[in-house]
Amino acid sequence: MRGIISSLWGATIEIRNPATEEVVGHVPVATAGDILDAVSQAREAQHCWKRLSFVQRAQILGRFHDLILDRREQILDTIQSETGKARRDAFAELITVAGTARYYLAHGAQHLRAKRHRPAVPIITSAETVYKPHGVVGLITPWNYPFLLGIADALPALLAGNAVAIKPSDLTPLSAVLARNLLVESGLDPNLAVVVHGGAEAGAELIRHVDYIGFTGGTEAGTKVAVAAAERLIPLSLELGGKNPMIVLQGARLTEAATGLIAGAFSNSGQTCISVERVYVEESIYEEFARRVVEKTAGLKLGWSNSWDMDMGSLISRPHADRVLSRVERAVDEGARVLVGGKRRTDLGPSFVEPTILANVNDAMAISREETFGPVVALYPVHSADEAVARANDSEFGLNASVWAGGERRAREVARQIETGSAVVNATLLIYNSFDVPMGGVKHSGIGRRHGEHGILRYTQAQSIVSSIASGAGYDSLLARIKNQRTANAFVAALRMWRRLPWIR
Incomplete structure (x- = not known):
């Protein structure tokens, strides 16, 4: 063809x-x-x-x-x-x-x-x-x-x-x-x-x-x-690329936030530009949120078939699965703890990796700085919303963010402080189906917008076309008539008056 x-x-x-x-x-x-x-x-x-x-x-x-x-x-x-x-x-x-x-x-x-x-x-x-x-x-x-x-x-x-x-x-x-x-x-x-x-x-x-x-x-x-x-x-x-943060604050509905994280982190096996990879959770709710996330993650079904009952499929290749697992192994070597997952599922195929939740991760680790592009999420306890925003912004990337809080107004206030091209409140991947809203990144996450x-x-x-209904009506001919200081002063006075006439501004 x-x-x-x-x-x-x-x-x-x-x-x-x-x-x-x-x-x-x-x-x-x-x-x-x-x-x-x-x-x-x-x-x-x-x-x-x-x-x-x-x-x-x-x-x-x-x-x-x-x-x-x-x-x-x-x-x-x-x-x-x-x-x-x-x-x-x-x-x-x-x-x-x-x-x-x-x-x-x-x-x-x-x-x-x-x-x-x-x-x-x-x-x-x-x-x-x-x-x-x-x-x-x-x-x-x-x-x-x-x-x-x-x-x-x-x-x-x-x-x-x-x-x-x-x-x-x-x-x-x-x-x-x-x-x-x-x-x-x-x-x-x-x-x-x-x-x-x-x-x-x-x-x-x-x-x-x-x-x-x-x-x-x-x-x-x-x-x-x-x-x-x-x-x-x-x-x-x-x-x-992206290293997309999610912020969970006191007052958030934890079950809904945990469900949102599962969708945001493990849809498409984590191979999504706007996938959540970092989650900052206020200390007062951290343990309970982590428990719910681990419980939901452990219940995900992995495999490949043409049926609709699988939650996660394969990664794109053996080498990519190797890279994702090497990130997890390095994080563990540096002191991180695997709460759930972290293994290759060779019983399912050569490129299946379990959805993985990490704890005890600090900002200096590579897992916190570099895009993983796989089903791996790190949880971080924080003292306050201000700390969460500061750590979320401490990244060379700025594609998407997710904010969960007790009220939408508070969540929006936090979202506006995050240095990303988009921020989603009480959801994670919603930006991609918001077709009337521009989507794109800042920092090293891109130039320009789709949608x-x-x-x-x-x-x-864009081509600009300007025209005059009469010859000599433009600035070019007006300026040609300014041949002395008196005329220039009159022109300046007209400009001063013009600014005060709202109907012709």
């Missing part, structure tokens, strides 16, 4: 299910020439696409929304086959893509509409901003949510009039290919959404040709993407 770019006799990537190590597919590795051809084809198709109305573009994406719901079993099977995740975690990807599509179908036209502004000279001049597509948007997507992140960011880009070129992770490319094929089945020109496969070299080559780059992944790789984009002076957005108005306008260039 057009848009799945490969050389005829080129190398291929073998895809394995990490839960079983069964081979589930192959994809072709794109050469530099293949990637150039793919972007060139996308750019040519985009010239026609951008001239369509929003309504015409939305008709295709509306069909895509309905089609992914109709094909949900195929999609869930594909996601699970290359990630080893639990079925409900795969389902979370599906419903979030549907939610993203639904939001931008309903609100995208409003976000893209030309905006009127206060002009330089009221009444006789006007000003507006229009939004134009970049051209070809490149998306480099990760393995942890291959269907969601493989296509959700492409939807607003397409609605804004761009073409997209997607480079999915070489561990999980099948979901992105399926998503793209469903777009084509919905009526999209195949060249408007192209998929190229390969490792870091393919991503670097993609950046050399596209007009915008969006990257989701680790901070180290994201820094390299930023440098490559800067060399070409193309705009970009980055969602990078909401920000999430579609990032795929456009």
Whole structure:
């Protein structure tokens, strides 16, 4: 099929299910020439696409929304086959893509509409901003949510009039290919959404040709993407790593907070950019909260199947499971105590790691500073909310936070003090399904925002258009008439008066 770019006799990537190590597919590795051809084809198709109305573009994406719901079993099977995740975690990807599509179908036209502004000279001049597509948007997507992140960011880009070129992770490319094929089945020109496969070299080559780059992944790789984009002076957005804190204060409903932590820490086996990894709990409730968390964690069911009864699936690979366990072992060597979990479950498969709760952890330990990206959480007792906030902010990351307190007002006050791109009150992962709210990181957690108005306008260039209903009405001609001090003084007096006339400010 057009848009799945490969050389005829080129190398291929073998895809394995990490839960079983069964081979589930192959994809072709794109050469530099293949990637150039793919972007060139996308750019040519985009010239026609951008001239369509929003309504015409939305008709295709509306069909895509309905089609992914109709094909949900195929999609869930594909996601699970290359990630080893639990079925409900795969389902979370599906419903979030549907939610993203639904939001931008309903609100995208409003976000893209030309905006009127206060002009330089009221009444006789006007000003507006229009939004134009970049051209070809490149998306480099990760393995942890291959269907969601493989296509959700492409939807607003397409609605804004761009073409997209997607480079999915070489561990999980099948979901992105399926998503793209469903777009084509919905009526999209195949060249408007192209998929190229390969490792870091393919991503670097993609950046050399596209007009915008969006990257989701680790901070180290994201820094390299930023440098490559800067060399070409193309705009970009980055969602990078996190070491996300949760704060539990006296008065919080502990059972609900414990349940929230389980969801926030162990959904997708902890392989989520906004997963909770640090929990700061006021001393007066620490022991009881820890007891409830341990009890709930011990009751989680691990395994891999197409049924809905598993709470946690496999990690993405043996090497990643090794890295997660090495973090736990190092923490224990440094004095941490495992309250529950902490072991590999080889009886289930090569890459299963038990959900793990750690105590006796201090801020100097690597487990407190470095992103684990697995099912591991550290609990920290604190004296006060102020201490919790200070320790939560003592991080190079700033993606998401969670706050639980006796009242929502107090929780919001605490949330505003946390140095993150988002903070959630009385929940943990709610930000990702809040489609009207911008989501992204500060510090080393990224640049830019997805979702909401920000999430579609990032795929456009703003052009300001100012005009005059009469020649000589602008500042340029007015300044040309100032030829002596008296006229300049009169002009200054007019400016002073202008500030005091609210109806023409």
